[in-house]
Amino acid sequence: MAISSQTARNLGNKVLIRPNSQTKGIVSWLTTVDHKRLGIMYLVASFLFLFTATIESALIRTQLIRPDNNFLNPEVFNQMFTLHGVTMVFLAIMPMGTGFANFLVPLMIGARDLAFPRLNAFGFWIYIAGATLFYSSIFLGGAPNAGWFAYAPLTSLSANPGNGIDFYMIGLFLAGIGTLSTAMNIIVTIISMRAPGMTLWRMPMFIWMVLITMFLILFAFPPFTIALVQVIMDRTFGSLFYVPEQGGMPILWQHLFWIFGHPEVYIIILPAFGAISEVIPTFSRKPLSGYPIMVFSGMTIGFMGFAVWAHHMFTTGLGPYGEMAFAVTSFVIGVPTGAKIFNWVMTMWGGKIRLTTSMLFAIGFLVTFVMGGITGIMVAISPLDAQINSSYFLVAHFHYAMGGGALLGFMAGFYYWFPKFTGKMLSEKVGRFVFAFIAIGFHTVFFPQHFLGFLGMPRRIQTYADGYGFNTLNFISTMGSYIALTGALLLAYDIIKTMRSTDRKAPNDPWDARSLEWSIPSPPPVHDFDTTPVVTGQDTFWLEKYPQFKNISNKEEAEITKLSKESDKHGIHMPGASWWPLIAAVALFFGGYAVIYDNILLGLIMFGLLLFSVYAWAFEGVGGYYVKLDSDGGKQ
Amino acid sequence: MPKIKWTRWSLLFVVTIVLVSLSGCASTNIQSWLSPSGIIAKKQLSLLTYTSWLGSFVLAAVIIAILTAVFISFKKNSDELPVQSHGNVAVELGLIVASIALVTAVAIPTIRAINDLRIDRVPVEDALIINITGYQWWWQFEYPDSGILTANEIHIPRGKNVIFNLDSADVLHSFWVPKLAGKKDLIPNQRNQLWFATDENTPLGIYYGQCAELCLGAHAYMKTRVIVDSPEDYQKWVDSFTTKYSFASNPEVAKGKQLFTQKGCAACHAIKGFSSGSPDKPNLTNFGLRNTVGAGLVASSKDNVAAWIANPQAMKPGNYMPTLWQEDDPNRDEETQAIAAFLLSLGKEGETQASMGGSNGN
Numbered sequence: 001m002a003i004s005s006q007t008a009r010n011l012g013n014k015v016l017i018r019p020n021s022q023t024k025g026i027v028s029w030l031t032t033v034d035h036k037r038l039g040i041m042y043l044v045a046s047f048l049f050l051f052t053a054t055i056e057s058a059l060i061r062t063q064l065i066r067p068d069n070n071f072l073n074p075e076v077f078n079q080m081f082t083l084h085g086v087t088m089v090f091l092a093i094m095p096m097g098t099g100f101a102n103f104l105v106p107l108m109i110g111a112r113d114l115a116f117p118r119l120n121a122f123g124f125w126i127y128i129a130g131a132t133l134f135y136s137s138i139f140l141g142g143a144p145n146a147g148w149f150a151y152a153p154l155t156s157l158s159a160n161p162g163n164g165i166d167f168y169m170i171g172l173f174l175a176g177i178g179t180l181s182t183a184m185n186i187i188v189t190i191i192s193m194r195a196p197g198m199t200l201w202r203m204p205m206f207i208w209m210v211l212i213t214m215f216l217i218l219f220a221f222p223p224f225t226i227a228l229v230q231v232i233m234d235r236t237f238g239s240l241f242y243v244p245e246q247g248g249m250p251i252l253w254q255h256l257f258w259i260f261g262h263p264e265v266y267i268i269i270l271p272a273f274g275a276i277s278e279v280i281p282t283f284s285r286k287p288l289s290g291y292p293i294m295v296f297s298g299m300t301i302g303f304m305g306f307a308v309w310a311h312h313m314f315t316t317g318l319g320p321y322g323e324m325a326f327a328v329t330s331f332v333i334g335v336p337t338g339a340k341i342f343n344w345v346m347t348m349w350g351g352k353i354r355l356t357t358s359m360l361f362a363i364g365f366l367v368t369f370v371m372g373g374i375t376g377i378m379v380a381i382s383p384l385d386a387q388i389n390s391s392y393f394l395v396a397h398f399h400y401a402m403g404g405g406a407l408l409g410f411m412a413g414f415y416y417w418f419p420k421f422t423g424k425m426l427s428e429k430v431g432r433f434v435f436a437f438i439a440i441g442f443h444t445v446f447f448p449q450h451f452l453g454f455l456g457m458p459r460r461i462q463t464y465a466d467g468y469g470f471n472t473l474n475f476i477s478t479m480g481s482y483i484a485l486t487g488a489l490l491l492a493y494d495i496i497k498t499m500r501s502t503d504r505k506a507p508n509d510p511w512d513a514r515s516l517e518w519s520i521p522s523p524p525p526v527h528d529f530d531t532t533p534v535v536t537g538q539d540t541f542w543l544e545k546y547p548q549f550k551n552i553s554n555k556e557e558a559e560i561t562k563l564s565k566e567s568d569k570h571g572i573h574m575p576g577a578s579w580w581p582l583i584a585a586v587a588l589f590f591g592g593y594a595v596i597y598d599n600i601l602l603g604l605i606m607f608g609l610l611l612f613s614v615y616a617w618a619f620e621g622v623g624g625y626y627v628k629l630d631s632d633g634g635k636q
Numbered sequence: 637m638p639k640i641k642w643t644r645w646s647l648l649f650v651v652t653i654v655l656v657s658l659s660g661c662a663s664t665n666i667q668s669w670l671s672p673s674g675i676i677a678k679k680q681l682s683l684l685t686y687t688s689w690l691g692s693f694v695l696a697a698v699i700i701a702i703l704t705a706v707f708i709s710f711k712k713n714s715d716e717l718p719v720q721s722h723g724n725v726a727v728e729l730g731l732i733v734a735s736i737a738l739v740t741a742v743a744i745p746t747i748r749a750i751n752d753l754r755i756d757r758v759p760v761e762d763a764l765i766i767n768i769t770g771y772q773w774w775w776q777f778e779y780p781d782s783g784i785l786t787a788n789e790i791h792i793p794r795g796k797n798v799i800f801n802l803d804s805a806d807v808l809h810s811f812w813v814p815k816l817a818g819k820k821d822l823i824p825n826q827r828n829q830l831w832f833a834t835d836e837n838t839p840l841g842i843y844y845g846q847c848a849e850l851c852l853g854a855h856a857y858m859k860t861r862v863i864v865d866s867p868e869d870y871q872k873w874v875d876s877f878t879t880k881y882s883f884a885s886n887p888e889v890a891k892g893k894q895l896f897t898q899k900g901c902a903a904c905h906a907i908k909g910f911s912s913g914s915p916d917k918p919n920l921t922n923f924g925l926r927n928t929v930g931a932g933l934v935a936s937s938k939d940n941v942a943a944w945i946a947n948p949q950a951m952k953p954g955n956y957m958p959t960l961w962q963e964d965d966p967n968r969d970e971e972t973q974a975i976a977a978f979l980l981s982l983g984k985e986g987e988t989q990a991s992m993g994g995s996n997g998n
Contacts, residue, residue, distance in 0.1 A: 074853060074953055147850050151808055153824060154852060159807050244824030250808070251826055284709075289723035293732075315810060316821045317828040320754040327746050331739045338735035339728075345701045346727065352718050353709040363702060370698045374691035377742055383749040384683045386818020387669050390810060390848040440649055456667030456814040458848040461856035468667050468844075549720055 019577040021625045031577040033117035036524060038124050039103025040421060043414075045128060046096040050407075053087040054488050056080050061445070061481040064474050067466040077462040078145035079164070083138075085148025086168065089268065090175055091131045093402065096410050097271035098123075098182055101210045103421060105186055107517035107524060108204050110195025110533035115188040117575040118617065123182035125585035127175050133592050134171030137164050144168035147460065149261060152242035152253035155231050163596055166235060170592040173228045176221050177588070183217035186210060195516075196563035197535030197556075204515045204539075205288055208295050209274030212302045216263045216270070219306065224260035227253055236595060251316060258309035266305045268402055270298060272409025273340060276362050279412045280344050282513045283359040284351025287539055290343040297336035304333045314382040315389045323382035330380035337373055341366065356511070357431030361412035364439045368408055372400030375450070390460075393453025396446045404442055411438065419506030422499065423523040430494040437487025444480025448473040514539035527572045527627040532564040576623020583613040667814055667844040673864075674816035675833040676753060683749055687742060694738070755799065755831050763797040763831070766790060770802075770809030770822035772851055773858040773955055774918055774931040784877045785906070787918035788931045789861040793870035794834050802828040805916060807852065813845030813862050821849055832862075840864050842927065853954035859932025876922055876983050877908065892978025895971055899960050901945075907982065922983030930955075941976035942969070 019031045029037065060080050063072040072080060102120065106113055114120045137143045144164040146154040155165045190211045194203070203211075230241040231253070240246040242253055281288045288294060310318055310326040318326065344366060353359065375397040379385050388394055418426050455469050464470045498504055509518040516533055517524070519541045536552045537543050543550050587610035594603030665671050672678045767778040777790045792798050802811060804822040811830060812819035820830035847858035865873060896902055897911065906913030908921040929936045929944050930952050943950075946968055948957040961968040 074856065078850070078852060145852060151850070154807050154850065159852065244804075244806075247825065249826075250824055284718070286718050287720055287722050289721070290728050291722060293723070293728060315819050316823060317826070320750050320756070323750050324747050327750070328743055331743050331746075334739050335732065335735050338738075339732055341698060342701075342731045343723065343728075345698065345705065346723060348702065348705040348709075350718055350721065351705070351709060352712070352716075353706050355706070363706075366702060367695075367699060370695055374687075374695060377691070377739075378684065378687050381683055381687065381742065381746045381749070383680050383746070383753055383818065384687070386820070387677070387680050387684075387814060389819065390812075444649075454668055454670045455665060456669060456812075456844070456846075458810075458812065458846060460850045461846075463856050469665055546717070 016579045016583075018579070018620065018623060020623075021574070023577065028577070030582055031121075031579050033113070033121050033575050033577055033581075034526060035102050035106050035114050035117070035120060036526075036528075038120055039099050039101075041124055042095050042099030042102055042127075043421070045131070046092050046099055049087050049092040049131065050096070051488060051492065053084050053092055054485055056084040056087065058481050058485050060084060061478040063462065064464070065478040066475065067464055067471055069463055072462070074462040075142070075145060078147075078460070079143040081460060082144050082147055082150075082168075083135075086134065086144070086172070088402070089148055089264065090172060091127075091134070093268050093406050093410070094179070094264075095127055097210075097213065097268065098127075098179070100206075100271060100275065100410070100413060100417070101186055101213075102182075104417065104517060105189055105207060105210060106193070107420075107520070107528060108207050108515050109190060109193065109198055110516050110529060110535060111189060111193040112528045112572065113575055114185050115193055116185045118578050118581050119181050119185050121578070122581035122584055123178040123185065125582050126178035126181075126588060129585045129589035129592075130171045130173070130175030130178065133174060133589060134167055137167035137171075140167070149257050150231075150253075151257075152231070152250040153244050153248070155235075155253075156243050156248075157235055158243070158245065165231070166596040169228050169232050169235070170595055173225065173232070174588055174592055176225055176228070178585075179217055180221050183214040183221075187214045187218070190214075195533045195535050196567065197540075197560035201292075202535055202538050202540065204274075205277035205291070205294055206271070206274035206515075209270045209277070209298055212298045213267050213270045216267050216302050216305065220260045220263035220267065223256045227256035227260075230256075232595065236598065254313050254316060255309065258312045259306070261312065262309045263302070263305040265398075265402065266301055268406045269409070270302065272365070272406040272413070273298065275413030275416070276344060276365055276409050278513075278515065279358050279362045279416045280347050281539075282416070282511050283354045283356055283362070284348050285354075285512070286347055286351040287514075287542075288343070289346040289349075290339070291538065293339055294343055297339045300336040301333055301340075304329060304336075308333065308380075311380050311382070311385070314385045318382075327380050327382050331377065334373065334377055341370060341373075356415070357426070357428055357435055358412045358415035358511075360432070360435045361408050361415060361439075364435065365405060365408040365412060368400055368404030368439075368442070372397060372402075372405050376401060388453060390458055391453035392449040392457045392459055395459050396449035396453065399442075399446045399449075404446070408439070408442075411435075416511065417517075419510050419522050420517055421523065423506050423521075424498045424501065424504045425506045425510060426498050427494055427504075430490065434487050434491045434494065437490060438484055441480050441482075441484025441487055444483055445477050446480070448476045448480075452477075509541075512545075514542040516541050519544065527574060530629055532567045534561050534564045536560065572627040572629075574624050574627055576621075576625075578617065578620060578623070580613045580617035580620065584610055584617065587613060667846070669814035669818075672815055673834070673838045673843065675835060675838075676817035676831070677815055679749060679753065680818055683745065686745065690738065690741065755829050758797050758799060758831050760799065763799045764792060765799050765801065766792075767801045768803070768811055768822065770804040770806075770811070770847070770851075771916065772806050773847070773854040773952070775809075775811070775858075775860050776805075776916075776918070779874075782874050782877065784874065784921075785919045786921060788859075789863065789926050789928065791863045791865050791870055791873045792832065792834075793867045794838055794840060794864050795836065795867065796834075798832040800830045800832075802830060808849045809847045809851050809858070810849035811845065811860070812848040813843050813860065815843050816845075816862060816864075819848050834864060838864060840866060840869075844932075846932065854952050857931060857933050857952045857955075859928075861927055861932055863927075873925070876925065886977075886981075888974050888977045889981050892974035892976070895975050896978055899971070899975070901960075901975065920979060920982065923979045924982045924984040936980065938973065938976045938980060941979060942972040945975050946972040 019027055032038065059072065063069055063077055140163060142162055142164050144167055146160065146165060150168055153159055190207060233239040234241055234243060240248045242248045242250050244250055277288055277294060307329045308326060310322060311330045314323055379388055379394065379397055415426060415431060452470060452473050457464060457470050506522040508521055520529060536550055536557055587606045591603060591606035594606055669677050669681060672681050765780055767780060769776040775788050777786050802820055802822045804824045809822040810819045811822060816832045820828050841864060843862040843864065845860045845862060847855060851858065902911035902913065904914050904917040905911065905920045926936055928934060929941050933952055934940045946961055947959055948955055949959060
């Protein structure tokens with residue numbers, strides 16, 4: 001083994017020189033394993049996709065602005081809402097949560113990186129690979145057109161002979177590999193790399209929510225991946241899982257998809273819950289109310305999330321007892337979600353509230369999410385769902401939950417942590433307008449859609465005839481999407497302006513915040529913490545600033561301090577950068593095209609490249625370097 | 637304080653949206669389930685009304701609590717740190733118990749409604765059975781008891797339960813006639829069932845519906861009409877399918893009849909007593925009794941039917957009906973008018989015309 005690992009290391013180093021701490025420029029970004037850089041790359045990519053999906057939604061709304069419109073033809077319209085849905089769910093909001101987690105998890109638990117830095121880089125590159133492959137379909141014969149949940153048998157070769165569906169299946173398959181590997185990475189990090197004194201019950205709520213989310217990913221993605229592989233096999237090798245003409249069972253796709261798809265909703269929303277749970281206490285200058293209830297309600301939501309999938313399928317014929325079971329399990333989720341809502345309100349109650357842009361988004365989130373939750377209960381009433389399902393009421397409901405809920409929550413987090421990410425402060429003045437445009441635009445788009453559902457307008461219709469009473473409400477809804485788009489443009493403008501400015505420097509702790517990431521400079525140095533933090537309670541940084549609230553024995557504090565000193569004894573070791581995660585992702589990317597175009601030669605070459613890069617990755621050695629601090633704590 | 641000012645403006649804006657939305661549903665509502673006619677749809681609406689009240693109450697409570705918290709905080713106006721409370725166990729438990737109670741208050745009527753609406757307790761022997769097969773992008777209806785095979789529009793007798801057996805020939809579809817009942821999906825290789833219940837409070841006439849599950853292509857144009865007849869009118873409609881056909885003899889109809897075979901229409905479309913067609917294409921028997929052409933697309937006036945035959949793709953992009961005339965064919969108008977005249981004459985002889993349900997559902 002010694003010989004082979006030595007050989008591989010030499011071979012690898014001959015092919016590509018391993019970057020070191022002196023490497024600068026584009027190569028240093030391509031090979032980086034730094035959680036902060038990867039977090040920022042995740043956030044940049046997810047915001048670009050968010051913007052793309054917003055433009056797609058504006059195009060969809062423009063088509064629906066008046067009856068019998070011909071702005072987009074049916075095929076383009078189908079592709080557009082498929083792109084919009086897939087982009088929002090898989091390429092924008094979910095990676096946004098991963099981006100926040102990537103940047104913040106080590107900082108908030110007092111670690112210096114994730115447990116597996118190169119795996120983290122691989123997770124990011126394979127997400128980019130999957131997203132790029134998915135979007136390349138636009139230029140290669142048309143995007144997928146079967147909606148974001150791609151119900152069989154719309155995806156079968158007979159119903160959908162073009163390549164679009166292949167791009168959906170392979171693109172999400174690749175992106176899913178990244179999501180899974182990052183989930184494992186973050187779980188290991190949170191479980192085993194917390195600073196001395198950071199017991200589970202002292203973790204910030206954001207960390208708890210991220211931990212639960214990552215476990216959800218771990219259990220939710222396998223069934224989805226199985227379903228994707230089945231369709232890929234049907235389309236590429238002629239298997240018959242979902243081919244009705246040959247006796248396939250299309251309904252199976254819906255079960256597998258929603259066993260993934262419902263937890264996916266919580267995968268999207270729980271990190272936003274976490275962000276809100278940091279924002280509201282900080283801007284109320286109070287600790288989070290009901291911390292243990294918040295933790296357990298998160299766990300309950302996550303656990304129950306696996307027991308409700310068939311409520312997406314009430315109209316497929318579950319029978320009365322199936323309907324009763326899945327209606328009741330769905331109602332049960334209302335209780336822990338309600339507990340979260342009133343604990344956030346109770347946190348504000350009696351606090352010293354500062355209405356920063358971040359806090360405005362948090363309040364906007366609360367109201368919007370409650371509305372989404374209430375309509376969620378309605379949708380779970382199966383006899384009522386028979387009218388609601390697949391109508392515009394449902395479109396309104398899930399946008400209130402995922403768009404108004406998760407997205408507004410992430411916007412609160414974005415305004416809150418932007419100084420830490422970049423070292424610059426976004427404009428509070430512009431921020432108010434961004435909030436007003438996005439919140440008002442959002443409600444103008446989606447509130448009238450509840451009523452379109454009552455009027456009998458099904459979702460995903462490319463156009464509607466005059467005389468059904470759909471006209472006015474659709475017009476209002478479309479206007480709303482332009483208002484929201486204006487808000488998005490304003491935000492983009494402010495981000496660019498802030499990044500180019502020199503006078504908006506952020507201090508370490510601009511908000512008088514509570515958790516560890518605010519104890520270090522903005523943006524943090526490459527090694528995050530000069531000394532391993534000493535954690536003395538929940539909201540440990542707040543306790544450092546206001547020691548009168550400390551509730552810890554001197555003995556325990558001394559022990560924790562000792563542990564922290566001990567862990568610094570060996571110096572600060574930074575992980576080595578690597579080319580191999582990127583190359584492995586590139587191999588999988590082209591391998592995806594090999595499957596789509598049935599090119600065996602390309603497939604074999606890419607499989608070889610993948611094996612080689614994993615081998616070289618495994619044996620390239622630890623690498624990295626030690627950060628040496630001078631007496632003032634600065635980096636030499 | 638400037639913040640309060642724009643809060644007020646946005647509030648005004650939101651109220652406007654709510655009001656316009658509410659007024660929007662009062663105007664035209666031919667497909668709206670807010671004014672239901674069937675017994676099932678009425679039951680479904682009552683669940684909506686009930687949960688809307690409960691939900692509005694919860695939403696109002698949350699909004700009032702948030703606003704109060706903000707206003708109390710602004711009034712205090714001191715730099716002192718607030719009490720660092722980690723929560724109040726009594727309030728916490730109280731609110732959890734309250735939410736369990738709320739959820740129970742929704743669960744009980746839900747389970748009762750599921751039980752009331754269950755299809756396996758509908759007596760089959762008294763019910764009218766209709767088999768629906770979904771095709772891209774039209775509906776085939778079969779009445780197994782009377783042997784009627786028709787497309788896109790059905791007649792049902794008021795006061796009799798109707799049980800639909802749902803199948804799909806290609807992809808997923810969903811049969812939805814909002815005023816009569818909620819939807820049910822049509823899934824290949826899986827037979828589903830749906831039922832309609834009507835009584836003397838159900839107005840006679842036309843009920844609008846459309847496909848509610850994405851089926852690509854012309855999904856937006858896959859519509860249907862259900863005509864609720866009095867039992868007497870329904871019987872006349874059924875009888876019109878069993879009478880012996882003598883086709884009208886006016887020269888245009890005769891020409892259309894000839895062209896129907898000549899142009900190849902008869903290869904796909906079955907007409908009872910005339911052509912056998914293909915079983916997976918729309919059956920045109922008694923076409924003259926239908927209200928629309930192209931699966932609920934447009935009213936079946938002679939001009940509309942002729943335009944549909946001349947260029948189906950222009951009216952319903954992506955559908956599978958071939959275009960049989962060149963754009964510049966000099967005979968196109970005359971020939972398609974003749975075929976339209978022939979089709980519209982079908983079923984119109986004798987007393988059958990009287991069975992037409994006239995006005996719409998309201």
